[in-house]
Structure formats: structure tokens, C-alpha cells
Amino acid sequence: MKKYITTPIYYTNGAPHIGHAYTTILADVFKKFEQMKGNDVFFSTGTDEHGQKNQHTCEAAGLPIDVFLEKQSGLFQAVFDRMGIDYDYFVRTSGEPHKEVVRSILTDLYDRGMIIKKSYEGLYCEGCEQFKKESDLDENGLCPDHKKAPKLILEENYFFRLEPYREWLREYIQLHPDWIKPQNYAKEVLKMLEEPLDDLCISRPKSRVWLGIELPFDKDFVTYIWFDALINYISTLKFGSNPDFNSYWANSYHLLAKDILKPHCIYWPIMLKAIGIEPVGKCIVHGYWIGEGGVKMSKSLGNVVDPNEVIDMMGVEPLRFYLINAMSISSDSPISISLLKQGYKQLANALGNLQMRVIKMVDKNLQGEIPSDVSLLAEDMEVLESVSKSFADVYKKDIDLETAIELSDCIMQACNKLNMYFANNEPWGLVKDETKMERFKQVVYTTLDALRLIATAIYPLMPNVAHSILKSLSADNEKLTAEFNPKALGVGKVIVPDPLFPYLG
Ligand code: MSP
Numbered sequence: 185m186k187k188y189i190t191t192p193i194y195y196t197n198g199a200p201h202i203g204h205a206y207t208t209i210l211a212d213v214f215k216k217f218e219q220m221k222g223n224d225v226f227f228s229t230g231t232d233e234h235g236q237k238n239q240h241t242c243e244a245a246g247l248p249i250d251v252f253l254e255k256q257s258g259l260f261q262a263v264f265d266r267m268g269i270d271y272d273y274f275v276r277t278s279g280e281p282h283k284e285v286v287r288s289i290l291t292d293l294y295d296r297g298m299i300i301k302k303s304y305e306g307l308y309c310e311g312c313e314q315f316k317k318e319s320d321l322d323e324n325g326l327c328p329d330h331k332k333a334p335k336l337i338l339e340e341n342y343f344f345r346l347e348p349y350r351e352w353l354r355e356y357i358q359l360h361p362d363w364i365k366p367q368n369y370a371k372e373v374l375k376m377l378e379e380p381l382d383d384l385c386i387s388r389p390k391s392r393v394w395l396g397i398e399l400p401f402d403k404d405f406v407t408y409i410w411f412d413a414l415i416n417y418i419s420t421l422k423f424g425s426n427p428d429f430n431s432y433w434a435n436s437y438h439l440l441a442k443d444i445l446k447p448h449c450i451y452w453p454i455m456l457k458a459i460g461i462e463p464v465g466k467c468i469v470h471g472y473w474i475g476e477g478g479v480k481m482s483k484s485l486g487n488v489v490d491p492n493e494v495i496d497m498m499g500v501e502p503l504r505f506y507l508i509n510a511m512s513i514s515s516d517s518p519i520s521i522s523l524l525k526q527g528y529k530q531l532a533n534a535l536g537n538l539q540m541r542v543i544k545m546v547d548k549n550l551q552g553e554i555p556s557d558v559s560l561l562a563e564d565m566e567v568l569e570s571v572s573k574s575f576a577d578v579y580k581k582d583i584d585l586e587t588a589i590e591l592s593d594c595i596m597q598a599c600n601k602l603n604m605y606f607a608n609n610e611p612w613g614l615v616k617d618e619t620k621m622e623r624f625k626q627v628v629y630t631t632l633d634a635l636r637l638i639a640t641a642i643y644p645l646m647p648n649v650a651h652s653i654l655k656s657l658s659a660d661n662e663k664l665t666a667e668f669n670p671k672a673l674g675v676g677k678v679i680v681p682d683p684l685f686p687y688l689g
Contacts, residue, residue, distance in 0.1 A: 190228050229271045560671065
């Protein structure tokens, strides 16, 4: 089956931080998860390169716009490449293929009378690149996300009417309870839809914003950044010319944080409806990583955790695992270097140490030979079967925030169960008694086979760790699939590995 997974496209007015890294890692985890189930996944990410925020940062940097955008977009590509993100397409909204699709959609909607010109006065938050209502602001009249007062702006602009679609969208959300997940965000959107929707201002006069896609029907205006950016999700799939468009779109997933719920769950489905396309398959929404100061980490607030710094310290894969495991389902989650270190130590204790101990035991006492001809006791089979079943059950689930968290929880539980089994059976004692050699072999085989299952299940989260474990079990040529058969580790020799998670200090 074809599947399409997207991340938001990130503003180029600053360097990527852990928040951007998270959504992109989540998408990569989902891609690998689906590939293990045999699905054909197209995964897109990219940068949002227009609008006032990017324009102001470019002006302050004193660089030509192309140089600025290329440099800033490159920061995102570089960190995603460093994190091993296997995206299929990196969209840049300043690129011609994207602009062409935006222009053709604007022309079509304008020709059908769905875009009108009028003057408008409103409060504008540059951080959000959105007009705000009084009710969107905090008690001090500031944007709650950017802690800045919006500016009062009076302008002539082009508008797209949202209100005629409000009832349709409400009904759609009610009829598709899994469309926005977790469901608390669906409730939030339904709440927004209780009030009539203002017309969406889809242009900006060039006198104020020059960085954008010129309206095909008025050269004095550029396209509003959100109208332009949302279209990336279909320009990336080459809407209008790709014969596979429908099959990818039918199983499509937008990943985003709650900051951009409204554009994704109100503007975008309505834009699509007007264009004649069904809403995206599912919107997977997550909360914020909360940095120092107990507030959302963001470039404008300067409280960000730099992914490059974390990777230098602990490597990419422990970071991936931590981020997936530590995000809570429907609220925000704290992040700091010391929390990341704690997560690293847990992995080292639960997985790295066990792998090293059992492999060294086999190396020393069985000349490295995996004792695959032993018959196991019921107690051993119970460990293997329960671990296999827990993985098989998670892999049956659809892409969802809960699924990602559950997968990482399941792996930690399997490691804990296996550590307990190993400790209770005391193989270091068994090996000293000739009459208990058979039991020793059963225990180490069970442990090695369970490690093989864990390595397979962990692949979407930590692909290199998965391969290293399999290699240490001489099982690296196994195809990684979502089949978890117990007692399938064949003959071969273990290879004493380098530590998976070296001591951090
Ligand atoms: N350019 C728009 C998105 C357009 S999509 C058509 C934008 N860009 S952004 O650079 O601000 O990125 C926002 C997204 O980055 C969030 O929705 C989330 O995916 C990720 N995150 C940014 N900060 C985050 C946290 N502090 N915590 C979790 N995710 C965060 O909005």
C-alpha cells in the first residue's frame, strides 16, 4: 500500500532546534515502521521560505535573498541528514515546481470567484504570520506563543471565504473521529468551528512583504505565506501531473505540533475542498517540548536545545529514542540535557549492558557458538512468545502518536522483562556446574533470541543499533519485517561488539 507522510515545512528565520528535530524524527520512525510492514512510503519535509519573518531576518543579515535562503534551508537539511532522516523529498517553497502549483491553484480559485478583494483592519502577529482576534491574545494583549503585542494593520487585500465550508468541516470531523489525533485536538478544532469563520486573507501587499509568490492576477501582491506553505503538501506529490497522486493522498498523514492546528485543520481542509480534493487522511498532532523557563522552546524566545549539541554528546540514536519515548500523548513535555542523559543511561543499562554480558558469556564459555539446537523450557518460551506478541500487536496499529510511544514503551518493557529473566536464572552460576550446562545454554539462547526480536522491533527508532545488535548475533542478513517469530535465531557465532552506549561521563 502507498502511504504519504509529511512534516510541517520549517521557517528559515533561525536554526533548527529539538522541536523541529522531533517532528521530523517522528516522521522518519513512521516511515521505517510502515516499510517494515511492506508499505511503500513517500516522506516529505522542507523549508517555508517566504513571508515577513524570513524577510526581516534576511534584511537584518544583510544577505541577498537567494544566498540567505539557501544557507538557512541548508541548516535544516544538514541536521536532518546528520540524524539519518530518510526523507524522499525536501521541498523549498522558493523553488519553481512548488510556485507553479500555487499559481495554478490561485488562478483557478480566482477564476471561479472564490477569491475577492476588500480592505481589512486587524491585529497581526508576525511570529505566527497570522491575523489575530482579541480572544486569541492573553490577558496582556500579547500573542500567547510569541509573547509580543500584535500590530494593528489596515490594508487592501485578497480574501478567501471560509464560512461557507464551516458546517461541512464540522460534520466531517464528527463523522471521522480519528481524523485529528489525539482527539483532544479534534475537540479544540470543533470549538473553533462553533463561531463563524472570518474570511482568510490570502495576500500581502508588496509594499509590506516582498518575499512571496506574486499573485497571478495582481502584481502588487504576494501570496499569504500560509496559503502558499500548505500547498506544499500537494505540490510535493506533483498535484495535477502525478498519476499516483490519489493513491498516496488516500493514505496521507500530516504531522504537526499544536501551534499550527488551525491552519492545518481549518484553512487547509477548506482550501482542499475548494480545490476538489479530500482532506488529508489523518492529522497527527503533538504538544510542545518545553525548554528552560517552562515555556515552549522557540527561536524567538531563545530557550532552545540545539540538536547538534545533543548529537555531539550522545549520538543520534539515543536522541531519537528519547524524543519518541518521552513525548506525552496530549500535553507538553519537558526537555533538558540532564533528562536526555537520564534517558541515555536507561538505554545503556537495559539494553547495552545485557547485550554485552550475554555475548561475552557465549564467547567465553561456548567458543562463541550460538546454542540454537537446545530445546527450551516453558518458562523460556513464555519470555520469547510474550515479547513477540507485544511487538506484533504494536506493528498491527496504524501510524499514530500513541503507536510511536507504545512501540518505545514496549521495547523498554521487553528489555526489563529480559533483564529480570536473565538475572533470575543466574547463568553466571549455571556455567560453573557441568550438570547445569544444558540450562545455561537454554538461558543464553533465550536471551540472544529475545535480543534479536528487540533489535528488529527497535529498527524504526534506532536503525543503526538494530543492525549492530543483529550483527553481534550473526543475524544481520535477516530482512527486517514486522514478523516476530520466536526461537528463530539460527546457528552462527556471536561477535563481541563495541558498546552500544558508551559511558557518557
Ligand atoms: N512554517 C510553518 C509551518 C508550515 S507547514 C505548511 C511553521 N514553521 S515552524 O518553523 O515554526 O515549525 C513549527 C513546527 O516545528 C511545529 O508544528 C512542530 O512540528 C515543530 N516544533 C517547533 N517547536 C516545537 C516545540 N517546542 N516542541 C515541539 N515541536 C515543535 O510553523
